[in-house]
Amino acid sequence: MNTLESVKALCQKRDRRARELRGEGKKIIGYLSAYLPKEIINAAGCVPYRILGDPNEPITDGDNFLEQACCPFVRSCFDIGVKGRLDFLDGFVAPHYCHNIEGVYDIWTYNIKTDFSHFIDVPHTIHPSCHEFLKEELAMFKDKIGEFAGVAISNQKISESILQYNENRDLFRQMYELRKQDPPLLSGSEVIEIIVAGSSMPVEEYSALLKGCIEEATTRTKRPERKGARVMVMGSGLDNPAFIELIEQCGANVVIDDLSVGTRGQWHDVEITQDPLDGLATMYLEKFPCSRNCRSSGLPPETRQDDLRARFGHILDFAHDFDVAGVIVYTLRYCDPIQYDVPDIEDYLREAGLPVLSVEDDYFMSGQGKLRTMIEAFLEMIER
Known part of the structure; x- marks a missing residue:
């Protein structure tokens, strides 16, 4: 079995490696949201395991x-937890990413028992005082998990x-560089599968997996086909390769x-x-x-364009760097943070000349036929 085939198997059975490691005496710490500092869990000799739902x-x-x-x-993450599918976890950690995760923390820890649990209050505002607050939160987490x-x-x-995670991020960026070619050397669905698989194993194993995938992608003879348009996908709660695969089936390269x-x-290294803890904060x-x-933006007085550039400039930078012809914004139902931003995102990208398609989903792709129709119509428009 080659590396990319093994990735598919890892995606289908994400808990397999974590269960093996727990059997060897390792402590497995499950976490919700990428805002959790995996570096501290790893420094404690534990294995970070990103909790994802099951579409x-x-x-x-x-x-x-x-x-x-x-x-x-x-809801999906909690559901598989109460069904016992996360019984290999020794601990559970959640950051204050949003009100949904904050609200579920107490319900989770009461109904899904682990030997360790912790909540990290991550500020929502970027300010020197917020930096100091988060640093203290991380220090408390370090002491508790230690x-x-x-x-x-x-x-x-x-x-x-x-340093281990920065090396991993460097390999992650190398993998994305392969997507700048036309056609890309890795499909969008393959990349999501690699990321989902890697988030269930120790960082050194994930780095080895990335190296293997990069080498195979650059040497294999059967590569992704060139499609009609190069698109970017952004949004919330999207960890399902099936949605990316749907876009690619409709005739685009993600x-x-x-x-x-x-x-x-x-994308960014920790300084x-x-x-x-300063670098992590x-x-x-x-x-x-x-x-x-x-x-x-920090610019006085701040104009609307300054504000939009400060919030969404990285999206436009990605679109230019990867020669994108359109952007698909994926939002989960009841995801207030991204839904509040969608009108501004659409305005900002369209003013820059980028077509935008916004779709709302329930995470389970229950309206796949409707999604397909919307995506096909969008691709037909940008390919004219």
């Missing part, structure tokens, strides 16, 4: 505890962990993204600082472009 599993048991007017991604793991987490251990599982948390507060953060 193929109907929500049943979880709806006994959560309202249906709640983020379907969060106590749980039975180790003293030194600054040196955190710095070494940061070559770049602005997604939580994609570029948002993995090496004397106190490594800067990374997870300032280098993580997301609708849940209130960003400002």
Whole structure:
């Protein structure tokens, strides 16, 4: 089995490696959202495991505890938890990403028992005082998980962990560079599969997986076909390769993204600082472009264009760097942060000459026929 084929198997059975490692005595710490500092979990000698939902599993048991007017991604994650599918986790950590994750934390820890649990209050505003606040939150988390793991987490251990993750991010960017070619050497659905698989294993194994995928993508003879348009996908809660595959089936090459599982948390390195918590606080507060953060250009007086550039300029930069002809904005139902931003995103990109298609989904692609019709019509428009 080649590397890319093994990735598919890992995606289909994400918990397999984590269960093996737990059997070997490793502590597995599940976390919600990319805003969680994996570097600290790794420095404690534990394995970070990103909790994702299951688009193929109907929500049943979880709806006994959560309202249906709640983020379907969060509901799906909770549902597989109460069904016992996360019974290999030794700990559960959640950051204050949004009100849905904040609200589910107490319900989760009460109904899905683990030996360790912790909530990290991540500020929503970028300001020096917020940096200091987050640094204190990370210091508290470091002490708590160190106590749980039975180790003293030194600054040196955190710095070494940061270097491991920075190496991983460098490989991640190398993988994305392969998508600048026309046609791309890796399809969009393949990339999402690699990311989903990698988020369920230790960082050193993920880096080895990336190296193998990069080597195979550059040497294989059967590569992705050149499609009619190069598109970017952005939005919330999208970890399902099937949606990206649907876009590619409709006749496009998905070559770049602005997604939580994609570029948002993995595009920028953590700065090496004397106190490594400073570098982590800067990374997870300032280098993580997301609708849940209130960003400002810092220019007085601030114009609307200044504001839009500060919030969404990275999206336009990606579109130019990867030669994108259109952008598909994917939003989950009840995801307030991204839905509030969608009108401004559309205005900003269209003013820059980029066509935009906004779609709302329930995470399970239950309206796949409707999605296909919308995507095909959008691609036909931008290919004229």
